[in-house]
Amino acid sequence: AQQRYASIRDTKCVSEDGQRIELMMNAGLMADLPSLPTSGAEGVGLFRTELQFLTRNKVPRRGELATLYSGVIDAAQGLPVVFRTLDIGSDKVLPYMKAQDEPNPALGWRAIRVGLDKPGVMRMQLQALLRAHDGRDMNIMFPFIAQMEEFLEARAHLTRELHREASLGHKLPGTLRIGAMLETPSLAFAPRRFFEEADFISIGGNDLKQFFFAADRENERVRRRYDTLNVSFLSLIEKIVTRCTQSDTHVSFCGEDAGRPVEALCFAAMGLRCLSMRPASIGPVKNILLKADLGEVRRVIEAARDAGDQSVRPAVMEYLRRR
Numbered sequence: 001a002q003q004r005y006a007s008i009r010d011t012k013c014v015s016e017d018g019q020r021i022e023l024m025m026n027a028g029l030m031a032d033l034p035s036l037p038t039s040g041a042e043g044v045g046l047f048r049t050e051l052q053f054l055t056r057n058k059v060p061r062r063g064e065l066a067t068l069y070s071g072v073i074d075a076a077q078g079l080p081v082v083f084r085t086l087d088i089g090s091d092k093v094l095p096y097m098k099a100q101d102e103p104n105p106a107l108g109w110r111a112i113r114v115g116l117d118k119p120g121v122m123r124m125q126l127q128a129l130l131r132a133h134d135g136r137d138m139n140i141m142f143p144f145i146a147q148m149e150e151f152l153e154a155r156a157h158l159t160r161e162l163h164r165e166a167s168l169g170h171k172l173p174g175t176l177r178i179g180a181m182l183e184t185p186s187l188a189f190a191p192r193r194f195f196e197e198a199d200f201i202s203i204g205g206n207d208l209k210q211f212f213f214a215a216d217r218e219n220e221r222v223r224r225r226y227d228t229l230n231v232s233f234l235s236l237i238e239k240i241v242t243r244c245t246q247s248d249t250h251v252s253f254c255g256e257d258a259g260r261p262v263e264a265l266c267f268a269a270m271g272l273r274c275l276s277m278r279p280a281s282i283g284p285v286k287n288i289l290l291k292a293d294l295g296e297v298r299r300v301i302e303a304a305r306d307a308g309d310q311s312v313r314p315a316v317m318e319y320l321r322r323r
């Protein structure tokens with residue numbers, strides 16, 4: 001599939017009506033990094049850090065993680081890498097962590113909630129990340145933030161580790177950008193200060209959609225009822241983009257839907273200018289965006305919304321067929 005899009009691999013993604021869209025890739029293993037140059041991605045928009053924790057029988061050591069993260073940054077050859085701190089619980093249960101007896105693990109003690117309540121492992125990971133960067137630019141985001149305070153608290157842990165590293169004589173990152181994943185509808189309505197404080201926001205559409213429609217992302221039967229291009233969900237995306245624009249906060253979308261061409265097209269039409277996806281999706285998504293008139297797609301979406309459609313998909317598909 002990558003072969004098919006080889007001719008546009010090095011082409012910057014600019015829509016026909018002149019909108020620049022950054023296309024990044026998702027990764028979670030060192031073995032994913034060779035896809036960076038071959039896919040034409042402009043960086044790693046989401047590096048999931050769970051796998052190294054899930055495939056061991058005990059918590060990995062700080063030095064081991066620092067070496068791995070450093071290798072990832074080396075392999076990116078100067079392109080940005082956004083590391084996400086540990087997102088465990090729910091569907092990602094550590095074999096050596098005492099299983100929580102929770103009736104609804106997806107709504108339970110997971111991700112940043114674990115990191116804030118029992119900060120030992122998160123702080124070790126933050127140290128590993130700081131050491132791995134060794135003077136290079138660092139981008140880090142915290143998963144599953146549901147309210148402003150959680151972001152501020154997580155950032156305070158990072159600041160503390162930063163001072164500790166400095167006092168130990170370690171090199172600090174050149175620049176440090178600290179972001180939040182927006183994966184719960186509540187965060188879209190957080191105080192304005194949240195959007196001002198965050199250096200960037202990354203929309204975790206897989207979880208955001210599951211919580212927005214109250215439909216388990218793992219349960220095919222209910223998941224399929226709700227289209228990502230449902231006007232309600234697109235309106236939420238629009239709201240998030242507007243709030244980020246008002247505070248001049250960089251916003252991206254890193255859920256699976258970013259890698260589906262028609263979804264990506266609609267997200268771009270709603271104002272998203274950065275999408276992160278699996279490497280094999282970069283070609284097909286770039287292909288549709290290069291030929292797109294985003295202003296026109298936006299008008300199609302708005303007309304469908306005004307007409308009372310439940311999903312804008314039929315209208316957008318019809319528009320693409322006519323074009």
Ligand code: PEP
Pocket residue numbers: 046048087183203204205206207208254255256
């Ligand atoms: C998401 O929820 O959209 C996301 C990118 O994170 P994950 O799929 O790892 O939960």
Ligand code: MG
Pocket residue numbers: 183204206207
């Ligand atoms: Mg998620």
